[in-house]
Amino acid sequence: MKKEDRKTARVHELRPLLRNLTIGLSALLLGTTTALGADEPAPLFNVQSGHIVVPANSPLRQRLAVAPVGVQASAHASALPAIVEADPARVIFVVPPLTGRLLSLRVGIGDMVKRGQPLAEIGSPDFGQALSDAAKADDALVLANKALERARAVQNIGANAGKDLEAAEAAQRDAVAEDRRARDRVATLAAGAGIDARTHALELRAPAAGTVTALNAGPGAFLNDPTAPLLVITALDRVFVTAQVPEELLGQFAPGAAVDVTLAAYPGLVLHGKAPRVSPVLEPDTRRAKLRIAFDNADGRLKPNMYATASVAVKAGSGVSVPPSALLMNNDSTTVFVETASWTFERRAVTTGAEDERSVQILSGLKAGDRVITRGGVLLND
Secondary structure, rough: OOHHHHHHHHHHHHHHHHHHHHHHHHHHHHHHHHHHHHOOOOOEEEOOOOOOOOOOOOHHHHHHHEOOOOOEEOOOOOOEEEEEOOHHHHHEEEOOOOOOOEEEEEEOOOEEOOOOOOOEEEEEEHHHHHHHHHHHHHHHHHHHHHHHHHHHHHOOOOOOOHHHHHHHHHHHHHHHHHHHHHHHHHHOOOOOOOEOOOOOEEEEOOOOOEEEEEEEOOOOOOOOOOOOOEEEEEEOOOEEEEEEEOOOOHHHHOOOOEEEEEEEEEEEEEEEEEOOOOOOOEEEOOOOEEEEEEEEEEOOOOOOOOOOEEEEEEEEEEEEEEEEEHEEEEEEEEEEEEEEOOOOOEEEEEEEEEOOOOOOEEEEEOOOOOOEEEEHHHOOOO
């Protein structure tokens, strides 16, 4: 048999094998594709016309909790963010009465001071000049008084003209006025301070008792700003816990309501107080009003700027409430998912009111009978 005939015969023999192999590979690929398609998970939820539908076979049905909104018709406590503050009427900014160099500092931050206690010593050219002017005016007054006495003596024996006595009296009056002006100048510069008899330096003294809470310069510094405080003295034996009241809750607060205050620094400690009037104005940047509750602080444990939470009893009101876990942020809005049909939900914006650890009052957006997602709503918050 020729070589070409043998080659043709071999091709005919392999052709059925190739056909079977192709069919097998096609079946294998088809089976793999079918298997892969069968392994694709079902969608967790579908979005239809703005509503979210959770299918029957979705695992979300096991993770979402749906419940009717609560009806709120009794007094409750509202938890408000707060901070410890010093009484602004008892914070004293000690400003040097004149410019000059800070020669010495006799107190430090945290020191307790008494009224009249020396705080610092200031050397000032202006004060030195005022002292010099006062000394000159005093000497001039002494001389004017002596000249007036001589003029009167000469006038009494008839050896002096009347105009000479009048001139002496006028000079004495001018000396009295100048002496008073110079003394007033020294008194003004040294208001609330003392004078070192040896150096003529100004001794700055505490205008009231309290604690030094700020210090803005050290010895050797030149005090050239007459409006900048050298230090701050704060009375801390009585402080305020200042809570921030949202605008929508202002109508629910009654003067004298009970307040419980907790502090992050002292877990387990609860301070009991009474709520006075809420501030008559709102803060323009937060739209909240300040509520200050006074507390005795003889032991000093309440320190300004400590974080606190004030739970304030508010008036009874009717409405609905939801657990805090039902609320979700969407851009700048507070929202909930409301069930409109079985396992079908829509997002709805709400306005919140008073809140505590268990519930949040809903002022608008929900009504009694509405059902909302109370757990797991974040899984739909996409």
